[in-house]
Amino acid sequence: MTSAYDTIVVGAGLAGVTAARELRAQGRRTLLLEARDRIGGRIRTEEFAGLPVELGGAWIHWNQPHVWAELTRYGLAVTGDEEPEEVLIPTEEEPLALPADDVMTRVTDLLNRVFRGTDRYFPRPYDPLFRADALTEFDRCSLADWLDRLELTEDERTMVASALSTELGGSSTRGAVSMLAQWWALGDLATHGYYSLVSLRPEAGMGALLDAVLADARTELRLDTPVAAIDDDGRRVTVTTRAGERFTADSAVVAVPVNVWPDIVFTPGLPGAHTATAEAGVGVPDSVKLWLRLATDRGPFLAQGAAGAPISTLMPHALVDDGQIMVGFSVDPGLDISDHAAVEKAVRVLVPEAELIEYRAHDWGRDPFAKGGWGNRRPGALTTAHRELRRPHGRLVFAGGDLADGWAGCIDGAVESGLKAARAVAGLDR
Numbered sequence: 001m002t003s004a005y006d007t008i009v010v011g012a013g014l015a016g017v018t019a020a021r022e023l024r025a026q027g028r029r030t031l032l033l034e035a036r037d038r039i040g041g042r043i044r045t046e047e048f049a050g051l052p053v054e055l056g057g058a059w060i061h062w063n064q065p066h067v068w069a070e071l072t073r074y075g076l077a078v079t080g081d082e083e084p085e086e087v088l089i090p091t092e093e094e095p096l097a098l099p100a101d102d103v104m105t106r107v108t109d110l111l112n113r114v115f116r117g118t119d120r121y122f123p124r125p126y127d128p129l130f131r132a133d134a135l136t137e138f139d140r141c142s143l144a145d146w147l148d149r150l151e152l153t154e155d156e157r158t159m160v161a162s163a164l165s166t167e168l169g170g171s172s173t174r175g176a177v178s179m180l181a182q183w184w185a186l187g188d189l190a191t192h193g194y195y196s197l198v199s200l201r202p203e204a205g206m207g208a209l210l211d212a213v214l215a216d217a218r219t220e221l222r223l224d225t226p227v228a229a230i231d232d233d234g235r236r237v238t239v240t241t242r243a244g245e246r247f248t249a250d251s252a253v254v255a256v257p258v259n260v261w262p263d264i265v266f267t268p269g270l271p272g273a274h275t276a277t278a279e280a281g282v283g284v285p286d287s288v289k290l291w292l293r294l295a296t297d298r299g300p301f302l303a304q305g306a307a308g309a310p311i312s313t314l315m316p317h318a319l320v321d322d323g324q325i326m327v328g329f330s331v332d333p334g335l336d337i338s339d340h341a342a343v344e345k346a347v348r349v350l351v352p353e354a355e356l357i358e359y360r361a362h363d364w365g366r367d368p369f370a371k372g373g374w375g376n377r378r379p380g381a382l383t384t385a386h387r388e389l390r391r392p393h394g395r396l397v398f399a400g401g402d403l404a405d406g407w408a409g410c411i412d413g414a415v416e417s418g419l420k421a422a423r424a425v426a427g428l429d430r
């Protein structure tokens with residue numbers, strides 16, 4: 001029997017659409033199956049207060065070569081957000097407002113001290129296991145373990161934990177310090193500074209990039225089609241949707257988030273590294289992104305929450321007549337984003353005088369087709385599972401930002417992984 005398609009791609013996030021485009025360039029007949037009523041997955045450009053805003057992934061940088069090349073390819077311009085003039089930092093009483101340049105320079109210097117010398121673990125940062133021999137013990141460390149080894153004052157330790165709190169999902173014990181060290185090496189953050197990671201985004205929105213890649217993929221796309229099962233008999237792959245439709249192909253690219261792998265029945269079952277990684281979960285589990293219109297007389301400001309605060313960070317986006325548009329993150333499972341009063345109360349922990357006029361939020365941790373947010377590798381995961389996860393399993397190739405060699409858990413990683421998945425599919429036939 002011949003298969004109806006050469007390759008089925010499951011999941012139309014940036015990794016999936018990139019893989020579909022590359023497979024098409026190889027001359028393959030592809031089918032792209034997506035559970036939601038839209039493409040993009042953890043990238044979602046929407047309108048808020050009359051402005052295009054990102055409810056998911058937003059920031060990119062020229063130190064992220066895969067996504068940067070995509071912007072060049074499609075002629076997409078970048079822009080930045082409003083620069084903060086002051087930073088509000090938490091104290092035991094009222095938050096303290098300090099000049100932004102001073103605080104950001106102090107944080108940058110401190111983080112560079114924390115990661116000084118760790119580039120020896122990642123001399124070729126896109127080949128993260130190049131120094132696997134030296135990495136094992138370091139990879140087992142959480143950020144907290146690593147900070148224990150450094151001579152930092154209590155204030156400095158609090159400042160590091162607070163600056164990285166959003167990235168690490170509010171816990172300095174859950175995420176591997178090796179992921180942050182790899183970022184420092186990948187992005188030369190010792191030169192560009194940590195804040196370079198949140199400085200640029202596509203002017204037309206990340207959605208414009210997704211649309212451009214999809215148009216180039218010229219693939220058959222089915223939205224509202226969650227996949228329930230993937231069966232690989234060694235010659236063909238059969239993909240069954242929750243609605244009971246079946247599609248066959250010579251191979252499949254599984255480009256859904258690692259955290260939703262357990263919701264798909266794989267036959268034969270997934271290897272141990274896959275099941276263990278999905279069980280432990282990747283990425284920040286409680287991850288809410290908020291867009292807020294605040295009435296306040298302040299100029300543009302950045303506000304940092306103390307450990308355990310219901311909102312971990314507020315960042316300036318744009319000034320408007322009656323205040324400002326800010327983007328915020330919460331990694332607190334207790335924040336009820338459907339309750340205006342609760343969100344305003346959470347904002348006032350960071351900015352006591354602010355009035356919340358309107359807001360929009362998405363909870364990626366509770367989203368059934370994401371089950372988590374941005375990148376956050378678990379201690380030990382790089383050295384114990386990464387190599388295995390990158391290998392094809394029979395006629396299945398796994399893709400996604402979660403699995404990237406370079407900027408894992410990031411937009412650049414999604415593109416990298418989509419490109420590599422298509423090459424891996426070509427390799428199956430050799």
Ligand SMILES: Cc1cc2nc3c(=O)[nH]c(=O)nc-3n(C[C@H](O)[C@H](O)[C@H](O)COP(=O)(O)OP(=O)(O)OC[C@H]3O[C@@H](n4cnc5c(N)ncnc54)[C@H](O)[C@@H]3O)c2cc1C
Nearest residue numbers: 011013014015035041042057058059227400401409410411
């Ligand atoms: C709030 C937030 C902020 C972020 N900020 C940044 C940032 O500023 N910069 C950055 O670099 N990265 C950021 N990230 C991370 C970045 O957005 C992701 O790493 C990247 O978009 C992942 O792309 P992907 O294609 O691998 O996965 P996804 O985008 O998750 O795509 C997977 C697709 O699979 C689909 N799917 C799931 N289950 C099924 C099923 N059963 N059947 C069919 N389809 C299914 C999903 O609906 C989805 O469309 C952020 C993420 C979040 C959530």
